Amino acid sequence: MSALRIIPIGGMGNVTQNMYIYEYEDEMMIFDCGIGFPTSAMPGVDVMIPDITYLKEQLERGRQIVGMVLTHGHDDHIGALPYILPELPEFSIYASPLTAGFAQNRMADGGVEREITVFKDGEKFKIGQYFEVEGFPMTHSVPDTRHFAVSTPEGVIYHGSDFKIDLQPVDHVLPDFDTISRIGKEGVLCMLMDCLRVEREGWSKSESAVYGALEESMIDVKGKYIVTLMSSHIHRIQQVVNIAAKFDRKVVFIGRSVEQNVEVARQLNKLFIPAEMVVNKRDIQNYKDSELCIVIAGSQGQEGSSLVRAIYGEHPVLQIKKQDRVVFSSDAIPGNELPYFDAIDELCRNGVRVLYPDVVPDLHQSGHGGAMEQQMMVALVKPKYLFPMGGQDRHREKFFELVGQKMGYQENQVVIPAHGDIVEFEGGIPRLGEHLNLQPRLVDGLGVGDVGRSVLSDRRALGTEGMIVLVIPKVAGRLDLENINVVSRGFVFMKEAQEVVDFIKQTTHEIVDEVRKNAKGDDSDEEVRRAIERRLGRRLYKIIRREPMILPVIMEV
Amino acid sequence: MSALRIIPIGGMGNVTQNMYIYEYEDEMMIFDCGIGFPTSAMPGVDVMIPDITYLKEQLERGRQIVGMVLTHGHDDHIGALPYILPELPEFSIYASPLTAGFAQNRMADGGVEREITVFKDGEKFKIGQYFEVEGFPMTHSVPDTRHFAVSTPEGVIYHGSDFKIDLQPVDHVLPDFDTISRIGKEGVLCMLMDCLRVEREGWSKSESAVYGALEESMIDVKGKYIVTLMSSHIHRIQQVVNIAAKFDRKVVFIGRSVEQNVEVARQLNKLFIPAEMVVNKRDIQNYKDSELCIVIAGSQGQEGSSLVRAIYGEHPVLQIKKQDRVVFSSDAIPGNELPYFDAIDELCRNGVRVLYPDVVPDLHQSGHGGAMEQQMMVALVKPKYLFPMGGQDRHREKFFELVGQKMGYQENQVVIPAHGDIVEFEGGIPRLGEHLNLQPRLVDGLGVGDVGRSVLSDRRALGTEGMIVLVIPKVAGRLDLENINVVSRGFVFMKEAQEVVDFIKQTTHEIVDEVRKNAKGDDSDEEVRRAIERRLGRRLYKIIRREPMILPVIMEV
16 A cells, blocks of 8 residues: 655754655655754854755655645745755746745855746645645745645645744735635644744734834934844835834845845835835935934844944944944844844944844744644644644654643644654554654855764864874884974964973874884884874873864875 | 042953952952853853953052952852962952852862851951941842942942842842841942843742742652752752652752752751752662652753763763653753753653743743842932943943933943943042953863963864865975875865865965965975965865865975
8 A cells, every 4th residue: 555655854853954755656745945054063064954865765766756845935945945956857846926036046046047836825736646735825924925735645734834823914914714724624634833932822923013113113213223134024124114114214225135035025016115215225325324224134143244244343335323223123043142142232332222122022023823823723724633843852742742732632643753754644544654864964165965974073173172283204114203293273372382392292202102112013103193192182181181183194205 | 539449350241250359549359259151252161260460460569459258159250269269369258158168169179278258247347448348138049149338438339249139039038128228328329230131121030939830840740850950059959859848759969060069058057958858869779760859960951961961871870761850940041052952852852751941931030130120229229320230231231221211310320331441439430440451261171371362263263164284295405295295174074085185285286386486586485384375275265165274284304
């Protein structure tokens, strides 16, 4: 018998790096193709992309990719397209209008060109012979977000990617409750759903709740009004624009991502700004500060972002002055508190008034639904099985406790695969199938996948303890221990550390003598090198409690 | 005329690393001597300690340190004692009982022995000829916290270090409102006060509010009950002990800091545990899991902590099983979310039920007062000037807005010195005096102060991009470009990168040729080295968009 297989190749327990394969017989369809963000254990890594080994293996076995559907326009759902599409055969890609626009931009950034088909909401479309997909509006922190019902030979799967239930969305496009409840009535085998914010009981506030706080923040600003936000948050930008209009301020967009997204959203009529309100960033010196509302990228305090460059006086067109007001319409992403608050602190030091959600909570609202909204979705869709996704492992566990169990689901009705697990439905019953050894690929500069475990562990070691290179000349087959060259970085300040250098040379001399004495002939270069690495490290640790990386180089002359 | 000088040598805008000098004529008294915690820009650094250059300079000029007062037992107020005391002449140190006990332990850890005088609450004691100090009870997240009134020739300074106003403290020792209002009535020139939590409007919940949440978390636990918390939080531990008694569980303390602090607190009658309730961690196998309540260090998910070792199955005495419950009675410290949540996620992956403040908010309460408690202190003390401390720059700025201004203070009545500024009071008027160039000293292993700016910047570079060492032999005054030795770490996986190595050798060859051609004689080793560093870096960046550190070593043979 055949089975429907759901394969999260971005991994479960990751919030980001979303990529789900639905497989039946020889056909695979894919939801999303997102990047992930490196942890502190991955220094120097730019982004992570899903591991497509499984996809490639299946293609080699004659299976085919019958299509890809994009749920919404966030980078953790579309950002890996330029990396991954070139490695796969061509297939149809489907998305809502703005999602398609954002995805086209992402692809263009990476020099990739593919067509994207914009599907019609509420109309079913076939993907391959086994899948029939229907997309419909859902609310989230980017316009044109969709949820999907996927008819499969095993039954209907509800693909409920990132969402909140916003009853006062800025564009007045409510979640399509009619369609959702119709789908629920027709019967759903399993609902995959966003569980990220399950820890918050209750219902997330509407995006519209930000309006009042933003409006108040623009009162009595003598200089420029400068607001920073997630560059894809078109509804937030719309609200800022509407408020700026009331205060007779022109809007200026600064930052590549903001400028790019605003342009696409305006073209697609997802963002409405009277043309006369928009000022090009290069023309701001033609306006009084009090006439300007600046929307700028860098809401996480990212190094190199437009906002951070402006804060440190390094931006080519924007100077921030004491009379200006800076508003952070965004929270710190968990783990990113330090650069975020560094930016705020620096502004405070410069005497600039800053507002941010820690003091004005309504300046930001989450795009993800709390436990109550998740319960509401369960009540509407009434699936036989629940499959929490989009959260970390603690969120998926708490989803069972705070949503599943409370809505009367048994433990075996909540599917919580481990990272790498394949979920199979056969005869309407889920089970765990094969386990994949997923290795997210790391992108560093132009290299994809060449930075692996050993490079990262070297970087971590080098980065915390520094290193010592010992060059030992070997003349006529004999190590010349009187002429050892010691080079070090990140260990101690060498110009002031002649003592340490002497200790290193002296100790190396001793170690080589020891090796020679005990080796009974086996004092090969390799043997000597290894002895130095180990023993010099230990002896340094004893005197200074540091473990720099030690690199002995024997230089045959 | 003489002035009273207040010199925060731990710096302002730092939450941690607290150390304040009060100086009048030739006498200096000191409040606190705390460590700071390294930022991500300081890889490999263990802790930071205040810059005592100013102190040493004044000592050389004949000034003297007349005494030191410790406000409470947190490491950011006492942790630098073992590093700094040995560098200074001896002087009297004063503290409350538990603060003295904790400080003695800290000093002993560093092999330092000094006596500490336990002062009597509400009794004035002289420090030198100019300062008279009175300490009295205040509530905070460690027992025996004190605030101080310091009489000086310029007037009374209220030293209001870390606090909350807890109206139901676990030990029933309320803030000494009588003394505070008496001091206020007598007249206070300036109040230094903890502003850390000024962003929260309202009043922080009492520590007692944790009791209910902890009690509920112990219900229906079939295996061990394991709770992690700040190891100095004796009142939290007391509540856990009381609840454990109700549930007939023995208590076990695991983790050096927890064990040490519990021992001191019990000796000083600040923590009450019936002797028969305490089980040594090495005896836990003699008890059923359901009989045990384990209090363990590691509430920030710190690598190497007892909790984290237990989570990963690496603890010598504690195994965590599926039937156990793990409770985090602590929030993540801002910026430390990743290790904290990693620990929780790993427990979830292992099927262990975890409770933490994001799902059960009352499992933790802050030890710092919100804006309303800060206003309450202002109302009681009524100082002429306010001097926010203990916060970052944004907190000190918001303090003016949310506390000072609201209580009717003018901008010139709120003293907000920059990092390094000295505040002087003369004739009852504050002004900014000299500016110190404070350089917090970094402790790495046994080295104090030898890791500076250049070592850190090398570590950051090495840690994100790795490095390439090129050893070029120089035989008889000529570079031997056919025998360049390339060693690299943290750049690309070299065993698979023969191409890259070839490129490096080839390019180096070209660069040296270029130098020779253009040098017209000035092709010194230094010139060649610098050219390789710069140009090889640029050419590598072009092909791979990475910038490893390049270290050319010319090896004269």
